[in-house]
Each structure stands twice: as C-alpha cells, then as structure tokens.
Amino acid sequence: xxxxxxxxxSPGKPRIQxxxxxxxxxxxxxxxxxxxxxxxxxxxxxxxxxxQYDQAxxxxxxxxxxSEQDAQDIQQEAFLKAYRYLGNFRFECSFYTWIYRxxxxxxxxxxxxxxxxxxxxxxxxxxxxEEMDLLTNVSDERSGAxxxxxxxxxxxxxxxxxxxxxxxxxERMVFELKHYQGLRLRTIGEMLNTTxxxxxxxxxxxxxxxxxxxxxxx
Amino acid sequence: MxxxxxxxxxxxxxxxxxxxxxxxxxxxxxxxxxxxxxELEAVTALQKAMSVLPMAEPSPSLxxxxxxxxxxxLDAMPxxxxxxxxxxxxxxxxxxxxxxxxxxxxxxxxxxxxGAWGGYRAGLHAAVSQAPPNITPAPTVVSDPDNxxxxxxxxxxxxxxxxxxxxxxxxxxxxxxxxxxDDPQIRELLLLGARGRAxxxxxxxxxxxxxxxxxxxxxxxxxxxxxxxxxxxxxxxNAKVRLKALQxxxxxxxxxxxxxxxxxxxxxxxxxxxxxxxxxxxxxxxxADSSVRDVLQTVASxxxxxxxxxxxxxxxxxxSQIQ
Numbered sequence: 001x002x003x004x005x006x007x008x009x010s011p012g013k014p015r016i017q018x019x020x021x022x023x024x025x026x027x028x029x030x031x032x033x034x035x036x037x038x039x040x041x042x043x044x045x046x047x048x049x050x051x052q053y054d055q056a057x058x059x060x061x062x063x064x065x066x067s068e069q070d071a072q073d074i075q076q077e078a079f080l081k082a083y084r085y086l087g088n089f090r091f092e093c094s095f096y097t098w099i100y101r102x103x104x105x106x107x108x109x110x111x112x113x114x115x116x117x118x119x120x121x122x123x124x125x126x127x128x129x130e131e132m133d134l135l136t137n138v139s140d141e142r143s144g145a146x147x148x149x150x151x152x153x154x155x156x157x158x159x160x161x162x163x164x165x166x167x168x169x170x171e172r173m174v175f176e177l178k179h180y181q182g183l184r185l186r187t188i189g190e191m192l193n194t195t196x197x198x199x200x201x202x203x204x205x206x207x208x209x210x211x212x213x214x215x216x217x218x
Numbered sequence: 219m220x221x222x223x224x225x226x227x228x229x230x231x232x233x234x235x236x237x238x239x240x241x242x243x244x245x246x247x248x249x250x251x252x253x254x255x256x257e258l259e260a261v262t263a264l265q266k267a268m269s270v271l272p273m274a275e276p277s278p279s280l281x282x283x284x285x286x287x288x289x290x291x292l293d294a295m296p297x298x299x300x301x302x303x304x305x306x307x308x309x310x311x312x313x314x315x316x317x318x319x320x321x322x323x324x325x326x327x328x329x330x331x332x333g334a335w336g337g338y339r340a341g342l343h344a345a346v347s348q349a350p351p352n353i354t355p356a357p358t359v360v361s362d363p364d365n366x367x368x369x370x371x372x373x374x375x376x377x378x379x380x381x382x383x384x385x386x387x388x389x390x391x392x393x394x395x396x397x398x399x400d401d402p403q404i405r406e407l408l409l410l411g412a413r414g415r416a417x418x419x420x421x422x423x424x425x426x427x428x429x430x431x432x433x434x435x436x437x438x439x440x441x442x443x444x445x446x447x448x449x450x451x452x453x454x455x456n457a458k459v460r461l462k463a464l465q466x467x468x469x470x471x472x473x474x475x476x477x478x479x480x481x482x483x484x485x486x487x488x489x490x491x492x493x494x495x496x497x498x499x500x501x502x503x504x505x506a507d508s509s510v511r512d513v514l515q516t517v518a519s520x521x522x523x524x525x526x527x528x529x530x531x532x533x534x535x536x537x538s539q540i541q
Contacts, residue, residue, distance in 0.1 A: 040442070041414060042413035043414060044415070044453045045453065048449075054281070054288070058280065058284060072280070079292075153270060157271055160270060178233055211260060211261075211264050
C-alpha cells in the first residue's frame, strides 16, 4: 500500500554523539562551569573542553575535505579561534553549536577556495582512513568475493564526489551536516547563522541538484 | 497538499524532519498520487546512494597527533589568548582589591618563580612577625622596570606635515609581591597560577597552596577557588596535583553536593589508587548518603585494587551497623 510507504522510511541518521575522550574517561563537570573556568584562564579546563569535541570536529572536516592534512589544519584553526575568542561566548547557544559554527565557517572557506582553484581533486577516505583510489581497477583483498561490486562501489563513490562538487559550498555544507552528520535542520540553521527555513530550502536545492547529477552520470 | 509541497515534504520525511501532522497529510497525498510515490522512491534511492560515500573515522594516531599539535600551538600563544586573559582577569580583580597605582598600570609576567614563595626577605619577615597578630600587613610589591619588555604597540599617530610621531605601547613589567596566603591579592595570583600552564611547577605549587588554605579552613568559601580545585581534581594530568586538590576540597564535602559528586566521580574513575583511597576516607562524614552508598557498592565489587574494595566494604558495613 502506498500509504504505508512512509512508515518504512528510516527516521534519518541518528545524531552522532559528541565524542567521548579516550583514556581515563572524565564525565562533564557541568559544561557551564567548565566553560567559565576556561574563560577565567584555566588551560586545564579548556583542554577538557577540546577533548569533548575534537574527534567529532576532525571527522566532519575529514569527510568534507577528503584530506587528513586539511582536516588537521581546520581542526587546529577552529580550536585556536575558540581559545582566542572564548571570552565572547555568552551562553546564548550551546557550546557545541558555537564550536561547530566556527568549524563550519572554516570548512566553507575551504570549499570556496577549492572551488576557485579547481585543480584539486577531492579524494575519498575509506573506513580505515586510507585513501580510496577511485580511478584504478586494481582489486584488493577488500573486494573479497565480489570484485565487480567493489568496482561499482568505487565508481559510485566517484560519481557521488563529482555530484557533491557541483553543489555550492553552502549547499554542500547543509547536505553534509544533514545527511552525513545527522544533525537537525534547526541546529544546522544555528550553526550557519541562518534560519531553519533557509536551511530547509538549501537542503531541497541540494537534493534536487544531486539527483539530477547522479542521473546524468549513470 | 499539492505536489510541489509534497515533494518538499518527501525530502523532509526521508531525513526525519517531517512533523507528524504533515506526515499524515503526506500519506494521504501519496495514496492518490503516483508521481509523488515515484518521487519518494527516488529520494529514498538518493539517500541510499549518497550513503555509499564512507564516513571515515579518524584513526587514533591522527587524533593523537592533532591533539599534540594543538597543545603546542596553544602553549606558543603567550601574547595571544592567555596573557590577554590574565590581564582581563586581573583588571577585573584589581577593581575589587585595594589597587595600588603600581598594580593598576602594570602587567604581570607569568613566571612567578616557585622559589620566591619559599623565601621572604629577612627584613620584611622581621617586620611582619613584630606586627600585632590580628592585623594583616598590606603586601609589599616591588617592580623591576629595568627588566621590562615591550608587550605591543597599540597605535602610531603622525602629526601632519611634521616628522613628529606619537606611539602608544605597553610594557610588561616583572613584579614581585610579598604577603601572606590569606591576602586577597596573593590569592588572586595563586588562582592565576593554578589556571595557567606556562610553568608546570608554578601551576602545581599554586594548586597545592590553594588546597592547603582550604583544608586549613582559612576562609576559602569563595566559588573560584573551589571551582579551580574541582577542575584540577577532574582533569589535571598530574596525580599529585589531583590528590592535593582532593584534599583541599575536604571541608566542602558535607555542605556542597557538587563537591561530593566530584569526589564520588574521582572514586569511580580516577586511575590512581591513592586518590581513590583518599576519596573513600574523605567521604566518611557523608557515608550514610544513598548516592555515596551506591558508589561504594559499585567500588566494593568492581575496583581493580583489592585494598580499595576491602575498605569500601568496611565502610558499607559500618553504615549498615549504624542503621
């Protein structure tokens, strides 16, 4: 029954938890107090804040840029900015939103620079962080019993990248945050300093463009 | 609902953003509209296709390397965040304290030599010990302008049609202050020392002294000192520092639930056995508390250290005997 179709939709990717720290796990001093201590100059408190978010930030930057090096640079710049401007944080939003706002801005800058450079080819990183070479036909042990499927996957990956490249930086950012990071449109709006409505419309444009591009490349 | 709206709602539905009432309306529309049903399939297919692009998890070594790089970069930011923050914090503090003109205009250099705390000038010491015991003498501050450095140039103005220039700049003037641990100015400096990381010895010693003051119940009721000790207990990498901070929080355990919770957490999670032991003994006055008992029960069965398990069990038995 067509009316049932909606019921089988997945409810969207689950929200990715802000990363936990490795090593002796220290749960949050109520984050407000930690931030206040950091604002008062405590490097220990700031380091603890960084630990709560740096992995998630790195993951986002890695997926958007396709480069470990670029991701590192973005992560570094984001937290240095946070350190420098921590005094400006006035608890009007969550710290998570604030730091992501900084990161998304840096990512947008990166995407804009890349668009204007054009000779950069983004790469895809697989689950172990290795660059997936999308252009070779060499099968490896990962393709296992089905080398044809592996090739298909790589080829699809290339098409996806190429489709994503056609989006404007903002469209790509919204799509990334919604589809790959599982954030809610309202949060995305806050992070990009815009409204939920605008984020929605950007998402619509992005999905339209992606569909058109993927269909074209088939 | 028309098809244009439906198609937007389909995207929202696929991404879990469609409110329930609109979802219902959409279902109604889909029941009668073949085009939109195909649209739903297409968007669902897009979502599946885009998911083929893997979300790589940063490798542990990448995370570690990145953290190290960030650490170094933060350490190398002296005239950036940290110094400015100290200045701001100090300027806020200076308005509260009796501000000598020297302090209002000077900036502190980060390195308060640990040795300076140990020694007091003989003459000053004699003067202090001769003073009536219930009067705290005002602390003495000595500037060393000969060793001052230029911190930054804030403006340069050229007088038109001349070669005359006005330059505004600031100097970092090293200063030394002698006073007692009770003195608010000294306390303010200890707090700064405990928060900064420019010198590990200064940091550790500052936490130690603050904890000592609190433990001796020398009017440590202020929030900032207690918060600094709590942050040190939870996050400092040096076990000795965490232990001192823990001991400094002792007077607050019975009166402040946040302190009690911080100590319970240390008991559950601190990797150092001495700290966990100390935490148990400090919890004695509140051992009848249900949250304390819960934690003691967990520790009694799950702690790695047999001695700690034994001690926890003993405490639990004591409590049940009292009741």
